[in-house]
Amino acid sequence: MQNISFSYEAIPAIRGLTLHIEEGDRIALLGANGSGKSTLLRILDALYFPSSGTVTFKGNALTEKQLQHDEFSLNFRRRVALVFQNPDVQLFNPTVFDEVAYAPLQLQWSKEDVIRRVQETLQVMSISHLRDRSPYRLSVGEKKRVALASVLVLDPEVLLLDEPTATLDPKSQSQVVDLIQQWKGTAKTVITATHQLEIVEDIADRVLVLEAGAVIAEGTPSEILSNTGLLLRANLIHAHRHFHDGIMHSHPHFHGHSPHEHEH
Amino acid sequence: MHIPDGYLSPSTCATFYLFAATGWYAALKRVKQLLATRAIPLISVFAAFCFVVMMFNVPLPGGTTGHAVGVGIAAIVLGPWASILAISIALAIQALFFGDGGITTLGANCFNMAIVGSFSAYAVYRMVAASSKLSSRQRVVAAALAGYVAINASALVTAVELGIQPMLFHDSSGTPLYAPYSLHVAIPAMMIGHLTFAGLAEAVISAGMVSYLQRADLSLLRGVSGLAQAPGAIIAGAGTEGSAGRLSPGRLWWAVACLMLFTPLGILAAGTAWGEWSSADWMNPHTREQIGAASGNHAPPSSVPSGIEKLSTVWTAPFPGYAPRFIKSPAFGYLISAMFGVGLLVLASLLARVAARKWPGRNLGT
Amino acid sequence: MSRHSFLESTLQGFTRAVSKALQSEHAATQPGLLQQLDPRVRVLGIFALVISVILCRRLEAIAAILLVAIAIAVASRVSLASLAKRVWLVVLGFSGVIALPALFLTPGAPLFVLRYATLHLTITVQGVRTAVLLVLRVETAATLTTVLVLTTPWTHILKALRSLHLPAEIVIMLAMTHRYVFLLIETANQMFESRKSRTVGTLSSSELRKMTARTAGVLLSKSIELSQEVYLAMLSRGFRGEVRLLADFRLKARDYAGLTAFLFTGCVAVWMGR
Numbered sequence: 001m002q003n004i005s006f007s008y009e010a011i012p013a014i015r016g017l018t019l020h021i022e023e024g025d026r027i028a029l030l031g032a033n034g035s036g037k038s039t040l041l042r043i044l045d046a047l048y049f050p051s052s053g054t055v056t057f058k059g060n061a062l063t064e065k066q067l068q069h070d071e072f073s074l075n076f077r078r079r080v081a082l083v084f085q086n087p088d089v090q091l092f093n094p095t096v097f098d099e100v101a102y103a104p105l106q107l108q109w110s111k112e113d114v115i116r117r118v119q120e121t122l123q124v125m126s127i128s129h130l131r132d133r134s135p136y137r138l139s140v141g142e143k144k145r146v147a148l149a150s151v152l153v154l155d156p157e158v159l160l161l162d163e164p165t166a167t168l169d170p171k172s173q174s175q176v177v178d179l180i181q182q183w184k185g186t187a188k189t190v191i192t193a194t195h196q197l198e199i200v201e202d203i204a205d206r207v208l209v210l211e212a213g214a215v216i217a218e219g220t221p222s223e224i225l226s227n228t229g230l231l232l233r234a235n236l237i238h239a240h241r242h243f244h245d246g247i248m249h250s251h252p253h254f255h256g257h258s259p260h261e262h263e264h
Numbered sequence: 265m266h267i268p269d270g271y272l273s274p275s276t277c278a279t280f281y282l283f284a285a286t287g288w289y290a291a292l293k294r295v296k297q298l299l300a301t302r303a304i305p306l307i308s309v310f311a312a313f314c315f316v317v318m319m320f321n322v323p324l325p326g327g328t329t330g331h332a333v334g335v336g337i338a339a340i341v342l343g344p345w346a347s348i349l350a351i352s353i354a355l356a357i358q359a360l361f362f363g364d365g366g367i368t369t370l371g372a373n374c375f376n377m378a379i380v381g382s383f384s385a386y387a388v389y390r391m392v393a394a395s396s397k398l399s400s401r402q403r404v405v406a407a408a409l410a411g412y413v414a415i416n417a418s419a420l421v422t423a424v425e426l427g428i429q430p431m432l433f434h435d436s437s438g439t440p441l442y443a444p445y446s447l448h449v450a451i452p453a454m455m456i457g458h459l460t461f462a463g464l465a466e467a468v469i470s471a472g473m474v475s476y477l478q479r480a481d482l483s484l485l486r487g488v489s490g491l492a493q494a495p496g497a498i499i500a501g502a503g504t505e506g507s508a509g510r511l512s513p514g515r516l517w518w519a520v521a522c523l524m525l526f527t528p529l530g531i532l533a534a535g536t537a538w539g540e541w542s543s544a545d546w547m548n549p550h551t552r553e554q555i556g557a558a559s560g561n562h563a564p565p566s567s568v569p570s571g572i573e574k575l576s577t578v579w580t581a582p583f584p585g586y587a588p589r590f591i592k593s594p595a596f597g598y599l600i601s602a603m604f605g606v607g608l609l610v611l612a613s614l615l616a617r618v619a620a621r622k623w624p625g626r627n628l629g630t
Numbered sequence: 631m632s633r634h635s636f637l638e639s640t641l642q643g644f645t646r647a648v649s650k651a652l653q654s655e656h657a658a659t660q661p662g663l664l665q666q667l668d669p670r671v672r673v674l675g676i677f678a679l680v681i682s683v684i685l686c687r688r689l690e691a692i693a694a695i696l697l698v699a700i701a702i703a704v705a706s707r708v709s710l711a712s713l714a715k716r717v718w719l720v721v722l723g724f725s726g727v728i729a730l731p732a733l734f735l736t737p738g739a740p741l742f743v744l745r746y747a748t749l750h751l752t753i754t755v756q757g758v759r760t761a762v763l764l765v766l767r768v769e770t771a772a773t774l775t776t777v778l779v780l781t782t783p784w785t786h787i788l789k790a791l792r793s794l795h796l797p798a799e800i801v802i803m804l805a806m807t808h809r810y811v812f813l814l815i816e817t818a819n820q821m822f823e824s825r826k827s828r829t830v831g832t833l834s835s836s837e838l839r840k841m842t843a844r845t846a847g848v849l850l851s852k853s854i855e856l857s858q859e860v861y862l863a864m865l866s867r868g869f870r871g872e873v874r875l876l877a878d879f880r881l882k883a884r885d886y887a888g889l890t891a892f893l894f895t896g897c898v899a900v901w902m903g904r
Contacts, residue, residue: 047862070870077868089859092809094785106868136812150867268725270767274684292797304799305857305864308806312814313850315807323727337850353803357811360779360787363717363772367680430736430760437738437756441687442767444732444760469846476847484854 017053017215019208021191023157026184028204029193030224032235036213037193038085041160044191045082074107081151082160087143090150091135096127099135100150107154121153141172148179159183161192165199177202197225197236209234265422265454265462266321266358267328267373269366271443273433276425281371287348287379294345307350310338315354317469318364322461326445326453327423330462333377335418336411336470339385341477341484347386351378372425376418385414385470398485399478404471411470412463416455419462423447423454662706664781668885669790675892676778680771682896689763691903696770698895703777712780717772725768729761736760784808793879806860810853817852821845 017040021027029037042048043055046062055062057076067073081103084090093099100121104114122128125145130138135146144164151159161180165173180203183190192203200207200221207224209217211234217224224230231237272280295303314334321331338347352374358364365373392406427447430440445453477484659665664672679695686692703713738756745751779787785805792801 042862045866047865073870074868077866082863082866084859084863086859088813089856090863092806092860092864094783094805098785103867105874106870108874136816268721268768269680269771270684270764272684274681277684288800292799296799304802305806305861306854308803309810309853309857311803311807312810313853315811316814316818323724325728325731328728329724349800349803353800353807356804357807360775363721363775366768366771367677367775368684368771435687437759438736439738439756439759439763440732440736441760441763442684444729444736444757444764449731449735472844473847473850476844477851480847480851481854 017213019215021189023189024185024187025189025191025206026180026204027189027191028200028207028221029191029210030195030197030200030207030234030236031193031210032195034212035210035234037210038162039213040210041082041162041191041193044158045080045160046076047082077103078107078154079156080158080160081154081156083147083151083162083164085162085166087140087147090147091138091143094134095132096135096138096146097122097131099146100153103150103154117153121149125149125152140167141169141175144168144172144176148176157187158189159191161190161194163194164192165194165196173199195236197231200225209236211235265328265331265333265373265377265418265458266318266355266365267369267376267422267426268363269368271328271366271426271429272369272372273429273442274368276429276433276442277368277371280369280375280425284352284371284374284379287375288352291345291348295349303346307342307346307353310334310342310347310350311353311357314338314351315357318354318358319362321364322457324453324457326449327419327426327457328454330419330454330457332411332462332465332469333381333415333418334466334469335377335381335414336385336389336407336466337473339382339414340389340407340410340470340474344382344386347382348374348378351382372422376422376425380421381414381418384417385410388413398482403478403485404475407474408467408471411466415463415466416458419454419458420451423451426450426454660707660781662708662781663702664706664777666884667888668879668881669782669786670793670879671881671885671889671892672778672782673787673790673794675889676774678892678896680774682900683767683770683774685900686903688903689759689766691899692763692766692770694902695895695899696766696773699770699773699777703773706777706781708777708780713773713776717776718769721769721772722765725765729764732761732764733757789879810857813856814849814853818845818849821848 029040031037039048043050046055046057046067049055049062049064057080060066060072062076067076091099093102097118100118101114104117109117119128122131125148127142127145127149130142130146135143138146148164164176164180168176177199180190180192190203194200194203204221207217207219207221208215209224209230216234217227217230228237295307317332317334319331321329324330333351335347335351338350342350355365355373355377356370359367359370359373389406389410392409393403396402396406424447426443426445427450429443430446433441435441443450474485667675679699683692683695686695700710700713703710733753734751734757736754736757738754740752741755741758742753743750744753782790788801788805791804792798
């Protein structure tokens with residue numbers, strides 16, 4: 001049983017939050033930009049430490065001191081992985097192969113294990129053909145896949161995804177969603193921060209809505225997504241307007257799962 | 265200001281590698297202590313930034329090249345030690361990939377631009393900005409001055425290194441083996457280009473950046489202590505508020521001591537500097553030969569030019585020829601005179617600071 | 631828009647030049663002489679030759695090393711045309727201009743006198759020798775360094791430096807700076823493009839200066855932000871301050887032979903050129 005609980009205040013980005021996450025949970029953090037989703041994910045990944053309150057992972061408190069112990073750090077970094085919103089931030093090695101090999105190398109795996117595992121991962125993510133390419137010259141979709149590969153290579157137990165589908169074309173987007181769906185029912189815990197409502201149903205069983213650093217609602221995807229007032233307040237939907245045949249249609253809604261089509 | 269391979273003799277290269285290595289070692293220790301591993305991406309960013317700035321250079325005949333460095337803003341935001349590392353890294357990459365600056369002269373280049381540059385920029389900035397508000401105009405002026413002084417200090421040291429080459433390293437026929445221009449050509453050649461174009465460019469960059477940061481992200485101007493904390497959160501591995509912000513008197517004295525050690529170089533300017541001859545020199549056949557050689561092989565006039573004769577009695581300096589009479593060795597005389605001169609300067613600046621503190625209406629605090 | 635587009639085209643040309651120069655070239659993958667040697671031997675060997683260039687006192691010895699450098703280049707499949715473009719012409723342009731006045735300013739035995747109206751310029755023997763000596767040294771050293779860089783991938787150079795006991799932090803910083811230069815240039819390009827599309831009409835020179843200063847400021851800010859993010863990403867993947875690379879260098883017999891050859895050539899040249 002995995003238990004993350006924390007409450008903290010006083011960080012400008014997050015205020016007074018208490019959360020329990022169990023192993024195998026698939027959670028979506030919904031919120032507009034600036035609502036604190038990214039900060040929360042980083043706290044979960046022990047990159048930021050709350051100015052008050054505690055974060056625990058499997059019974060161990062995540063503090064700065066703890067993370068400085070080699071054994072604990074190596075263990076934690078392997079089991080919890082964060083994929084950043086901006087893939088360029090995660091791609092700083094000379095080739096894609098080196099990039100995916102970075103994490104296991106840091107965790108001191110043997111060279112043979114590293115090479116074997118990297119090749120496997122590249123294949124799973126269908127990017128083997130990119131292995132000797134320079135990360136600067138990839139398309140956004142390819143970069144995101146490399147970034148994902150670079151954390152999946154460790155086979156982590158907890159995956160923290162920061163806006164995994166933002167700026168992606170529909171095809172790449174559905175590929176990422178498929179990947180996340182694969183983990184349904186497994187022991188992997190996935191926490192996804194996103195503002196794209198259309199993927200929420202597929203990637204999560206539980207939704208938390210954030211606004212200005214606080215959780216303003218919690219529930220199942222269907223509960224949250226049907227609450228139009230809440231969504232408007234959290235700045236997650238907009239009044240969509242299109243113009244055809246000389247008539248202006250206005251619908252306050254979001255582009256849901258079923259393709260948005262009108263009969264014209 | 266990058267010195268390529270072949271401009272400096274092996275012994276000069278080795279000496280400056282030694283100086284630079286000491287600087288690097290000290291800088292690395294300091295940076296690790298203050299910023300831990302967090303410094304690494306930050307220094308790399310500044311290194312990349314300075315790299316780009318330095319790429320725009322023009323050749324200065326008689327010297328090497330003239331360009332801005334970015335040392336002003338680097339020293340202000342990173343502090344002098346991290347700035348040393350940032351600029352040295354930029355220089356190393358330029359040397360390897362662009363032949364901008366040589367491999368054997370990397371030590372000297374780092375000493376000139378990274379070490380001398382960073383410390384001068386930092387010292388001037390702290391002295392002029394003193395304890396004014398982070399967002400005040402005084403800081404912008406301080407940054408401009410810091411950049412300007414740093415570039416020219418670096419250029420001066422570079423010019424000296426180049427200028428002493430022909431004197432010290434030539435073959436039996438008098439052919440200079442490395443940089444061929446002596447101090448009287450190298451110094452003006454380097455300084456004119458930097459006192460004008462390069463110095464101004466650096467001043468504009470430093471001032472522009474500081475003014476931008478004042479509006480965009482004030483915390484970066486707090487110096488090293490500001491960098492050790494991320495806005496609003498505590499990042500793993502952050503350092504503690506270091507004392508790197510203050511220019512302590514101890515450090516100032518170190519800088520002064522180093523400066524004084526350089527003064528005997530003045531002696532090496534074989535005989536007397538061009539144009540600084542006394543009337544006695546004109547009559548002495550040995551010095552006449554030197555004058556001729558230094559002046560494009562024109563023979564000097566046979567008698568002392570009348571103007572020099574008349575004016576030479578107007579002012580007799582207390583230390584004529586820089587050597588108080590009771591000191592026999594010229595080298596020692598130079599050192600004493602330098603100490604005296606520098607002592608006067610330090611005293612003057614300390615008095616200025618005291619006076620400034622007593623000035624009414626000053627903004628104190630950050 | 632003329633001043634604006636000048637700045638832009640300079641920046642674009644510059645960007646292209648830098649990108650090309652920083653990326654490992656085709657030659658690095660070719661089966662040439664240098665490519666067969668362990669990167670550490672390459673680094674040490676080339677550096678040894680560069681040192682011997684500055685130790686030599688005679689023109690003939692330096693010229694000999696230059697010929698050796700060119701021979702190595704050819705044997706390592708480095709195109710002489712690219713060397714000429716990258717090194718020889720550039721050095722001639724910079725150091726040539728710098729060395730030119732030495733022809734006239736160096737005291738010594740006059741060789742040639744140029745007369746033009748009242749202008750009297752004496753070219754001395756020593757002047758010619760010193761100018762040639764300078765330019766030749768720079769050309770040779772630059773050729774050697776460039777051949778090394780063109781035949782060795784950047785990561786291998788870094789790993790070689792690390793095994794030669796350069797501190798880990800410095801090696802990481804070199805690697806990251808290399809990466810950031812690209813990002814910086816890309817960001818700068820993007821910013822200039824977006825300004826261009828938003829600017830109507832010509833900019834005055836003071837406006838241009840302000841825009842450049844502001845652009846530089848934004849660039850710096852973004853870069854610092856980026857560096858903080860990259861640091862977090864590195865931590866997240868287990869970074870704890872050590873450089874760990876995949877490549878594994880092992881010295882073979884031919885590496886020892888290569889190293890010996892380099893050192894021998896250097897010593898011979900220095901001895902002959904003393």
